[in-house]
Amino acid sequence: MTPGVRPLIAGNWKMNGTLREAAALAEGVRAGLDRVAGADLLICPPFLHLHVAAASMGWKPVAIGGQDCSADANGAHTGDISAAMLADAGCGYVILGHSERRADHSETDTLVQAKARAAIAAGLIPIVCVGETEAQRDAGEAEAVVAAQLAGSLPPDFANAKGVVAYEPVWAIGTGRTPTEADIAAMHGRMRAELAARFPGQGEATRLLYGGSVKPSNAAAILALPNVDGALVGGASLKAEDFLGIGAAVPA
Incomplete structure (x- = not known):
């Protein structure tokens, strides 16, 4: 790692999942956030799933990307x-x-x-x-x-x-x-x-x-x-x- 640079762990979901599966995956990540203290997290769902994933995540503290x-x-x-x-x-x-x-x-x-x-x-x-x-x-x-x-x-x-x-x-x-x-x-x-x-x-x-x-x-x-x-x-x-x-x- 680079001194002074906070790491980023980004998840690229690619072309996978249904709306229900996207919501469940986001909720699963949110439920385990206390395990990750040393890095920023980012999830990048398919376009159609962006809003449901963000809503299921609670919008914060995990970033959302395209x-x-x-x-x-x-x-x-x-x-x-x-x-x-x-x-x-x-x-x-x-x-x-x-x-x-x-x-x-x-x-x-x-x-x-x-x-x-x-x-x-x-x-x-x-x-x-x-x-x-x-x-x-x-x-x-x-x-x-x-x-x-x-x-x-x-x-x-x-x-x-x-x-x-x-x-x-x-x-x-x-x-x-x-x-x-x-x-x-x-x-x-x-x-x-x-x-x-x-x-x-x-x-x-x-x-x-x-x-x-x-x-x-x-x-x-x-x-x-x-x-x-x-x-x-x-x-x-x-x-x-x-x-x-x-x-x-x-x-x-």
């Missing part, structure tokens, strides 16, 4: 959700540039940066995701790929807006595989150096999350690494006990 937003403020964009709509629904954060969006919807660094600009303009904190494929890591290109994604995806006011970066190696998402602790520490160190160089005085304190098969059994070791300031949790966030267990791994 899983994506449009780069446009409004208009004829069928099926899209604007950052202002998310803010109006009570969101404080939005996940952008997740590898599943980059791969399934052909999102580029340029588009991710435009979305981050829109999120910041609406008062949201963007969580911008970066990460390499297995082929890129095997070719020794992992750090260069992530550095390029950071350069292309983050707008100039990112650090000033308290933006968050989430490193998720594509090959570790939902696979049960994780990089070694040394690999995670090396990548987070490289990201810290890139951010510190681009945003002097602010990049040193930008929260850097690790994502990719994080679970209660490995959370403590990962969260103890330098420059790892929390986790972006996928599958384990769909079980309140597991999500809370990851949060509880952060020392109070």
Whole structure:
């Protein structure tokens, strides 16, 4: 962890659950909040479930976020959700540039940066995701790929807006595989150096999350690494006990 930076444990529910299941999951997290004292918690339900999850959670002290937003403020964009709509629904954060969006919807660094600009303009904190494929890591290109994604995806006011970066190696998402602790520490160190160089005085304190098969059994070791300031949790966030267990791994 980074000294002086409060960790963030963010749950990305992805495209899962019914309204009833979302309410039950949120209530389960709320019931166990006393287990988590050392970190901020964030849940990011599907768009349709945002309000019911927030209401079931009691709105506070867990933050609510969206899983994506449009780069446009409004208009004829069928099926899209604007950052202002998310803010109006009570969101404080939005996940952008997740590898599943980059791969399934052909999102580029340029588009991710435009979305981050829109999120910041609406008062949201963007969580911008970066990460390499297995082929890129095997070719020794992992750090260069992530550095390029950071350069292309983050707008100039990112650090000033308290933006968050989430490193998720594509090959570790939902696979049960994780990089070694040394690999995670090396990548987070490289990201810290890139951010510190681009945003002097602010990049040193930008929260850097690790994502990719994080679970209660490995959370403590990962969260103890330098420059790892929390986790972006996928599958384990769909079980309140597991999500809370990851949060509880952060020392109070």
